[in-house]
Amino acid sequence: MTENAIELKNLTKKFGDFTAVDKLSLDIKENEIFGFLGPNGAGKSTTIRMLCTLSTPTSGSAKVAGYDLIKDSAKVREKIGLVAEKMIMYDKLTAAENLRFFGKLYAIPKQKLEDKIDELLELVNMQEWKHTQISKFSTGMKQRINVIRALLPEPEIIFMDEPTLGLDPQTTFSIRDITRDINKSDVTVILTTHAMIEAEALSDRIAIIDHGKIAALDTPQNLKNLIAESDTSVFGAKITNLTPKLIGKINSLDVVAAVAQQDDHNLKISANGTDALNQIIDVIRLEGGNIASITNSNDSTLEDVFLAVTGKTIRDQANEKAAPTHHRHGQAPKARIR
Template identity: 50%
Template sequence: MEAIRAEGLTKQFKDVLAVDQVSFVVKEGEIFGFLGPNGAGKSTTIRMLATLTLPTKGTAYVNGKDVVKESDEVRKSIGLVSEKMILYDRLTAYENLRLFGNLYHLPSKRLNEKIEEFLKLVDMWRWKDHRVETFSTGMKQRVNVIRALLHSPKVLFLDEPTLGLDPQTTRAIREFILKVNDMGTTVILTTHIMSEADAVCQEIGIIDHGKIVALDTPRNLKKNIKSDDVEIIEVEFITLFTDMLNTLQNTHGIDKVIQLDANNLRLHLKKDFGLRSLMKVLSPWSDGIRALNTLEPTLEDVFIKLTGHEMRDQASKKAKKSFAGAGAHRF
């Protein structure tokens, strides 16, 4: 069964084409990630699927129902965690969840059990009788995600659920999403954090300027760029010289030069160019080079290869892998 089918979904805001002919399918039980930079059209796509805004063109079905013609049906079968937090500050965590649960007319006992189960899962049970206004953003978001799940929606939409949260909450929310998915909920989440998409999603749609540029499993996306004859190298410098940077940028055989920080560059080499040629190019500055590592491609590399630009994210350093057991090449 399909949980979502979008066909040519398009949204035009006056002179901004926010979403441009987006088509994709999410199978029931999947975690699907929408990955893209700021302004790519992620939230607008989610808003159309969640019936909060009408498509300009195209159609979409959620749980087999048309988001325009059967919007009431769609709404009943989805949960939404949007960029805005929907909780009453003056009420406790428990009171908030009771209140939202009552809107769905859930039997009282069942609702209480559910609230307890979920609050325990996100490690918030001991805070249940505290007012939301005393919570950190991370604690509020844990309750906010539960709020969207009380009516057991078949599909859960999460728009940047971990944006700006501390690492501990981010982890807790990720684990919770995985558990909820295990219980049978299909999850669609948007993010611009590559490592998040990589860690939780079975299928990823990369979106840039309103268009889907790739649609596949994280594993295949990364595998494809490897077989596309790209080699990823990170170079660590003691000092990064401008003339060296210029030389690298103008070397035929180096597709991309990404400056990670003051001392690190990430390079996309054409495979036939190779490490040996790179070392030759770098030889005038060899005293300033600390290490050179070949790395496994990350989704960041996939994004850059597909769009020609960076997503501006620090996550790419994660996949660092030392060169062939012997450690890094040292000059």
């Protein structure tokens, strides 16, 4: 029987009047790779910080590795490792010296620590860099050391907060491989990311979070199936003379749940009902829009799911240069897939 590695019950974090994490309730199974997917500011890091005992919940509770987060926080700390958003590393020290420094903080016995350092360097293919100063490392190499640092105390659960943020594609792939290897050695992995591809590539299950709340939670495949089974469709429309006014008109249709602008010509439109496509085409024509193409992809992507459940594309907030999404007066999206 599989136990739960983590159980959240109404876990909440407020900063003054602002609610960053809003009554999160969910279970994460032992040996699962569980992904929190959400835009910047969704509350991912705040959740991780609470689960790692670095930040006290405002209300609600959680069990981590069977221990109560608040009553047994010292026990929780013994069971977990954290790869934080910001790397903590001493540039003037070598890889081994860095790992030794942190190993001593965990009070790992000397010989055991030396063996562990070798084992972990091997895990990430960094043996030959053992005695090299961190300052000579690329960001990707530093991140590999950062990841294994979290494994020194042999945690049952490892938290990885945006582990591939800012890394080049090759390093990103290698960090993903390492993450899978860690998981194969019976470690539960909790991962946060704002990259759909990352969430999909790694996670057994994904919680899409937005404004501190769960918008959807399931396996990547089931999330995508949700769209296929619902009366929600996500259309891709290429309009050669796209204007904000036209986008507003499309968005004001009752059948339309959300419109997200991809670039100068392309929209993603999440809509409900069988007549949605006709109405969308009609309003575009009526407003003088030139339709170059409209597609209704049966093969929905996680991005489509995200749009349908949150009413926006993840890029809107992850990348400030991206065009804004046009919301219907701040209402929740009308997608009927929950």
